Amino acid sequence: EVQLVQSGAEVKKPGESLKISCQGSGYSFTTSWIGWLRQMPGKGLEYLGIIYPRDSDTKYSPSFQGQVTISADKSINTAYLQWSSLKASDTAIYYCARGLSLVRGGNFDSWGQGTLVTVS
Amino acid sequence: QSALTQPASVSGSPGQSITISCTGTSSDVGTYNLVSWYQHHPGKAPKFMIYETTKRPSGVSHRFSGSKSGNTASLTISGLQAEDEADYYCSSYAGSGTLVFGGGTKLTVL
Numbered sequence: 001e002v003q004l005v006q007s008g009a010e011v012k013k014p015g016e017s018l019k020i021s022c023q024g025s026g027y028s029f030t031t032s033w034i035g036w037l038r039q040m041p042g043k044g045l046e047y048l049g050i051i052y053p054r055d056s057d058t059k060y061s062p063s064f065q066g067q068v069t070i071s072a073d074k075s076i077n078t079a080y081l082q083w084s085s086l087k088a089s090d091t092a093i094y095y096c097a098r099g100l101s102l103v104r105g106g107n108f109d110s111w112g113q114g115t116l117v118t119v120s
Numbered sequence: 121q122s123a124l125t126q127p128a129s130v131s132g133s134p135g136q137s138i139t140i141s142c143t144g145t146s147s148d149v150g151t152y153n154l155v156s157w158y159q160h161h162p163g164k165a166p167k168f169m170i171y172e173t174t175k176r177p178s179g180v181s182h183r184f185s186g187s188k189s190g191n192t193a194s195l196t197i198s199g200l201q202a203e204d205e206a207d208y209y210c211s212s213y214a215g216s217g218t219l220v221f222g223g224g225t226k227l228t229v230l
Binding site: 035037044045046047050059061095097102103104105106107108109110111112113114 | 152154155156158160165166167168171172177207209211212213217218219220221222223224
């Protein structure tokens, strides 16, 4: 069974750094993409970017380029989303999702449970 | 690139059919048959419903179907059921390894 397990909820202050994680299991972690999306309170899903763990090829949505960093450690089947200096506007639920093929449209077929990040 | 445009809300009665539109441009929806649709019940993980514009992943009900005309893709749900009430999002490949998402549509089952 494909599973993506995300790290737990975080409460941070503005200006602090943060790294959240997404660990995959039940499939070949290096031959699928991992995408990150967020849902701000009362808003819709927004796409942040995507990484291919085999070679760490990373693509960012233009809106989030420079705002977050996506990385992966294939040795432990884990992808990361990090901030160097959080803002209150980063408060959101962050989801990771397995992407079957970026050039076939992403195709996010399995999702993590979400990580709530509160910046206050 | 700009987000895809979806109606903020649609509604329908049980048993009816509804269609949710997703309008892009000639740089994304109009060029690529690579539109996906996701269903999101609040508090739960989103669910993959349609890929490559018209295909259904294994396990997704045949009541859900996708189509496209020009720069607009559509998700049609037939035989509407109470459990279909959710938020729906479209996404499209936009070339050069980029994806673009819609703002989401809230479906209300009356």
